[in-house]
Amino acid sequence: MTTTAIHTDNLCWERLLQGDKEALYELYTQYYHTLLFIGLKNIHDSDLVKDVIQQQFLYLWEKRHTLRAAKNVRSYLIISFLRRLTSDWVKARRTVNLEVAWSKKEEEGFETSWEETLIIKDDHEAVSKNLMAVINALPARQRELILLKFYEGLSYDAITQRTGLTHRTVYNKIHEALDKIKQRLVQPAMVSGIQSLVLLCIASCFHF
Amino acid sequence: MQHKYRTVEDLLKEESFINYCLRKNEQDVHYWEKYIAENPGKKELVEEAVQEYRLLFSALAHADLEDQLMELKKKIANSDGAPVIELKRAARSHKPFYRRFSYVAVAALAVITIGVYLFRQEQRTPSSQRSIIQYVCKPGERKSFQFPDGTQVILNAGSEIYLNEQYAKNTREVFLKGEAFFEVTHNAAVPFIVHTASMDVKALGTAFNVKSYNNESRTEAVLIRGLVEVTLKKDNNRKLLLHPDEKVLWTENKNGGGATTQSSTKNNNQEQGKIQLVKKLDNGHVKELAWVQNNLAFEDEAFEEIAFQLNRWYNVTIRFESNDISQYHFTATFKKEKIEQVLDILKASKKFNYRFEGERSIVIYK
Numbered sequence: 001m002t003t004t005a006i007h008t009d010n011l012c013w014e015r016l017l018q019g020d021k022e023a024l025y026e027l028y029t030q031y032y033h034t035l036l037f038i039g040l041k042n043i044h045d046s047d048l049v050k051d052v053i054q055q056q057f058l059y060l061w062e063k064r065h066t067l068r069a070a071k072n073v074r075s076y077l078i079i080s081f082l083r084r085l086t087s088d089w090v091k092a093r094r095t096v097n098l099e100v101a102w103s104k105k106e107e108e109g110f111e112t113s114w115e116e117t118l119i120i121k122d123d124h125e126a127v128s129k130n131l132m133a134v135i136n137a138l139p140a141r142q143r144e145l146i147l148l149k150f151y152e153g154l155s156y157d158a159i160t161q162r163t164g165l166t167h168r169t170v171y172n173k174i175h176e177a178l179d180k181i182k183q184r185l186v187q188p189a190m191v192s193g194i195q196s197l198v199l200l201c202i203a204s205c206f207h208f
Numbered sequence: 209m210q211h212k213y214r215t216v217e218d219l220l221k222e223e224s225f226i227n228y229c230l231r232k233n234e235q236d237v238h239y240w241e242k243y244i245a246e247n248p249g250k251k252e253l254v255e256e257a258v259q260e261y262r263l264l265f266s267a268l269a270h271a272d273l274e275d276q277l278m279e280l281k282k283k284i285a286n287s288d289g290a291p292v293i294e295l296k297r298a299a300r301s302h303k304p305f306y307r308r309f310s311y312v313a314v315a316a317l318a319v320i321t322i323g324v325y326l327f328r329q330e331q332r333t334p335s336s337q338r339s340i341i342q343y344v345c346k347p348g349e350r351k352s353f354q355f356p357d358g359t360q361v362i363l364n365a366g367s368e369i370y371l372n373e374q375y376a377k378n379t380r381e382v383f384l385k386g387e388a389f390f391e392v393t394h395n396a397a398v399p400f401i402v403h404t405a406s407m408d409v410k411a412l413g414t415a416f417n418v419k420s421y422n423n424e425s426r427t428e429a430v431l432i433r434g435l436v437e438v439t440l441k442k443d444n445n446r447k448l449l450l451h452p453d454e455k456v457l458w459t460e461n462k463n464g465g466g467a468t469t470q471s472s473t474k475n476n477n478q479e480q481g482k483i484q485l486v487k488k489l490d491n492g493h494v495k496e497l498a499w500v501q502n503n504l505a506f507e508d509e510a511f512e513e514i515a516f517q518l519n520r521w522y523n524v525t526i527r528f529e530s531n532d533i534s535q536y537h538f539t540a541t542f543k544k545e546k547i548e549q550v551l552d553i554l555k556a557s558k559k560f561n562y563r564f565e566g567e568r569s570i571v572i573y574k
Contacts, residue, residue, distance in 0.1 A: 021284065024284070025277060025280070025281070028276075028277060028280060029273065029277060032273050032276060032277070033269055033273065050276055053276070054276070054279060054280055054283065057280055058280070058283055058284065058287060061284055061287065062287060114230065114231045115230060115265075118229070118230070118262050118265050118266070119265065119266045119269045119270075120262060120263065120266040121266075128263065128266050128267050128270055131263060131264065131266075131267035132267045132270055132271045132274075134267075135267055135268060135271050136271060146268065147268055147271075147272060149226070150220075150226065150261070150264050150265060150268055151265060151268035151269060151272060153226055153227065153230045153232055155223055156223060161358070174221075175221060178217060178220060178221070179217075181264065182216075182217060
């Protein structure tokens with residue numbers, strides 16, 4: 001983590017302590033995926049993990065008057081989030097495993113999860129916005145399935161179990177959605193993006 | 209066969225390809241790296257698919273973030289209006305407790321237990337043809353694991369569970385000595401049955417607790433969610449249906465064996481084989497399930513019965529020098545206390561003394 005990032009975080013944190021709601025949302029936007037993917041590593045229940053993240057930020061907002069200056073906002077957020085995730089019922093379930101696993105990680109520091117590195121930020125804003133619009137326009141069921149499949153990376157079996165739909169339905173709906181996305185996505189911006197990438201790859205191939 | 213991938217979509221539909229993109233498991237990563245190396249002509253296609261997947265993943269990530277941020281803003285707006293958040297949260301907190309159990313991962317312990325099982329099985333096979341899966345918790349231990357069908361189980365101290373080899377094929381029947389909490393994977397075609405000495409509990413997809421220790425005369429079943437059918441074997445196989453938050457208790461009339469005293473048998477006889485509502489503790493949890501949360505809870509129970517639980521929980525042996533004391537009743541909840549602390553606390557409410565004879569043997573006296 002770069003020092004500028006830490007600095008930005010600390011500024012954000014200070015604004016939060018002063019009651020700036022936007023600062024809370026900025027922190028949320030900044031750390032949502034960090035927390036989500038760390039959480040999902042241990043608890044394969046996205047509803048639950050998302051809920052705990054919400055609780056965490058609600059807590060920050062409610063307690064903003066009593067919070068102290070944080071040295072490292074990122075690790076504070078991650079550690080307190082994991083504590084929250086372990087407490088209550090999760091704790092009952094797997095106290096030992098989780099706590100041991102996490103205390104180890106606390107010492108090592110939290111690396112950025114692979115999933116997080118996959119997320120393209122800013123650069124492709126236009127393409128991403130476009131895709132998002134397509135995704136948001138999907139029927140609710142298809143949107144949900146696409147999220148489970150390509151975002152949470154669940155297997156077809158796991159999705160079947162989670163949704164109670166048949167294997168065939170899950171498969172069909174996901175493919176339908178994928179086709180829709182594909183159709184609307186054959187757009188110049190993306191094609192050129194892929195082309196340039198492909199060219200780059202070919203170029204690098206020749207290099208070796 | 210490896211050349212079946214012709215378009216980006218072909219790849220995106222492939223489960224292992226998504227795993228490769230997400231670095232989800234080594235095998236798939238290895239497979240696709242090898243695939244690229246062996247099929248240089250497909251390299252472009254794969255790269256294109258990876259990039260397209262990243263775009264899709266990013267868009268989904270942003271869409272999800274937007275949803276969640278909106279949700280948060282709504283909640284914050286509510287909390288600014290009136291400080292009701294805490295209340296709301298408290299009210300919902302115990303409901304998802306059980307419902308959400310099902311998705312919580314159990315990998316680590318499951319692997320260990322299965323590992324032990326395989327080892328045992330190997331040793332066993334020569335002597336017996338029918339292999340049995342066995343899970344054992346010694347006193348002082350608690351374990352959680354998953355059966356082959358995904359059913360999650362937490363096993364309390366001093367308990368054993370057996371499954372036969374046919375488990376999950378035609379039947380899902382398990383044999384329990386001791387106490388366990390089950391979160392049964394739904395499968396209407398193959399009912400899930402827990403057998404104990406005096407009671408069979410049959411479920412179709414549900415969460416429940418069964419307690420049936422050999423050295424205790426009582427067997428009880430508590431249902432948290434769903435519906436179970438209890439068969440009382442010692443009562444002409446009478447069948448009962450349990451609904452959530454109900455329990456049923458069966459007390460064995462032991463002839464000659466066991467430590468049951470008259471007073472406790474008398475007490476329990478009124479409850480014999482009848483459906484009762486479970487009592488909730490102050491924190492909204494069910495007493496019978498306190499152990500699942502690493503709590504040790506008693507509600508107006510005789511010291512003698514409490515001693516059984518302490519023995520298992522702490523791996524000790526408690527002996528009473530005086531019968532009076534063994535009939536003292538206590539109500540208490542313990543979490544992380546040591547056995548000495550537990551006894552000290554009980555001692556403060558009703559007078560008795562205790563001494564250690566050796567490391568694990570405790571004598572209670574006047």
